[in-house]
Amino acid sequence: MMKTLINSNLKSNVSIMFKNKVHIVAAVMLSALITGCASKINETQHQQLLESFIERADIASNLSGQDELNWWHRFNSAQLNQLVDAALAKNHDLKTSQLQLKSALARLGAQKTDYLPQGSISASANRSSLADAISKESTANIASDWQIDLFGRITALVDAANASAMSQAEQLRLLQVEVVSAIVKGYVNYQGNIKKEHIATKQIEALHQSIDVLQAQVDEGMANELDLNRTKAQLSQQQALLPEIKYAKYRDLSTLALLTGHFTNEIKVDENSEVLLSQIAVEIIDPNNAIALRPDILQALYKFSQANSLSVAANKALLPNISLSGFAGILGLNNTRLVDTQQQWQVNPQIEWSLLSYPALLAQKEAQEYLSEAAYSEYQKIVLKAMNESELSLQLLVKQNNQQSFAQERFKHANNAFYQAQAMYQEGQIPYLELLDARQDVLIAEKDNIDSSISSLIAKVSTYQAFNGRWSRQLTAEK
Structure with missing residues (x-):
């Protein structure tokens, strides 16, 4: 079972287990089946479905602790918090989704007006002449037409428009999850690349010093050119890493700029290596809800509700249409x-x-029923995908925690070996090249330790991204 806190100190004693996976899937299928029996999903029914789902599912039940709302604040980086706030306010994808949501709400309002009489007010005046006879006429009237929703076709269409608006709202929430997670990952990667650049620069400086020493020894006949050439080869190898690291830094910066609605040259991110040392723990106060309330699951649910409502409307179209029209x-x-x-x-x-249009109406009804079944199948897939993603995120978290502990051990031992080699070289027990190799080992171990720290932090972000139901709802509430 998962311990209460998952952090970098957890090693082999951490294990993850999803209990009763068959029951989880069964609960998902049951909730979808119940959903298919209704023409719409209102808030009460929706909450009942979630409660039924949570009762039957056991998703990382021991992965609990503090509230995960605003989890990125645990990095204790004011700059990261500012980037997240800027992205939520200025990201163009979010703005586009917000406008699409407003459009969907407007269409819902327009659809609801079908309950009311439709009509027009007109006034006209006419003056004409025929065979020198002039005639005059003026009129003013109100004309109306009221489609009486006796069989519920208009209600079904309103339900479909409402489900479409709710689906778009969940799409906005899904984008917020992606934007926040991408900002944190980009920030961590950028700080990691700064640290790796420092390591490579330090290695290059050390190799330059070694080359100067070896060149003097070769000139004096105290060393051979083999050691000198091998050292120069190591120097070229390290120098070749710098362009790649500089490009990675620019790529991370470009990602952060795009997410916050800026050009790359308009954004500045300060160095903050302390982020890489963050010992944050993954704590989720209610993992079941964090999964059940994921926006992708709810979006698929609303899309299924929309397709089902349209299927009901197609069925109602087979019945007579009753209307009342008139004018005064x-x-x-x-x-x-x-x-x-x-x-x-x-x-x-x-x-x-x-x-006379029955064959066409029957064909439309059949087509919409197939679309409803397709939406149901898509809903099942999304739920199973969410289950798999959450499980994989936890397994990745355990893997990265273990790898990070090994990387830290390697760096510690390589560092000790370097100090030992340095002392032995000063006493004349080993040649200079062995000291050089020891220094190379410790720098490589330090770089691998940085990579492991980055991967561990990214795994924690991915876990919060998978268990996003509650904190993403909080973001929407704040808006």
Whole structure:
């Protein structure tokens, strides 16, 4: 079972286990099946489905601790917090999604107006001449048409529009999760590349000093050119790493700039190597809800609800359409100023049944039912994918914690070996080349330790990204 805290000090005593995976999948299928029985999913039904899901699922039940809201604050970096805030405020993908959500809400409002009578108000004046006879006429009237939702077709269409708006809201939340996670990962990678650049620069400086020493020894006949050439080869190898590291730094900076809505030359990120030493623990107060409330799961649920509502509307289209139309107005003869008018009105109840269009309506009904089944299948896939992602994130977290502990041990031993080699060289027990190799080993071990620290932090970010249901909802609430 997962311990209460998962941090870099956990080693082999940490293990992950998902209990009753068959029951989890069964709960998912059951919740989707219940969903398919209704023409829409309102908040009460939705909450009942989630509660039913949580009761039957046991997702990392012991992965608990402090609240994960604003988890990136645990890095204790004001600069990182500012980048996250800037991304949430200025990211263009988020702005686009917000506008699309407003459009979906507007379409929902427009769809709801179908419950009300539709109509127009008109006024006109007419003056004409025929065979020197001039005629005048003026009219003003109100015309209306009311589609009576006796069989629930309009309700089904409103439900579909509502589900579409809710789906778009979850899409916005999903983008927020991706943006926040990408900002934190980009920031960690950037700080790691700065540290690796320092290590490579330090190694190059040390190799230059070694070459100067070896060149003097070769000139004096105290060393051979083999050692000198091997040292120069190591120097070229380290120098070749710098362009790659500089490009990686620029790539990370470019990613952060894009996410925050800037050009790369407009953003500046200060060095903060302390981030790489962050001993943050992955703590999630309610892992079941953190999975069940993931925006991708809810988005798939709302898409299924939308398809199901459209399927209901297609079924209702096979039934008669009942409407009530009419108009009321005034008519002015022999004048164009609506004086000396006469009243006129008309009421026209109507039943229309598209019997001759039945083959086409049946085909549309069948097509929409297939789309509903496809949305149900997609929902199942999304839920299973979320399960797999959460499990993999936990397994990756354990792997990276273990690897980081090994990398730290390697760096410690390589550092001790270098000091020992330095003392032995000063006493004349080993040649200079062995001292050089020991120094090379410790610098390589230090670089690998940095890589391991970066990977461990990224794994923690990925875990929060997988268990995002609660903290992503909090971001939406703050907006």
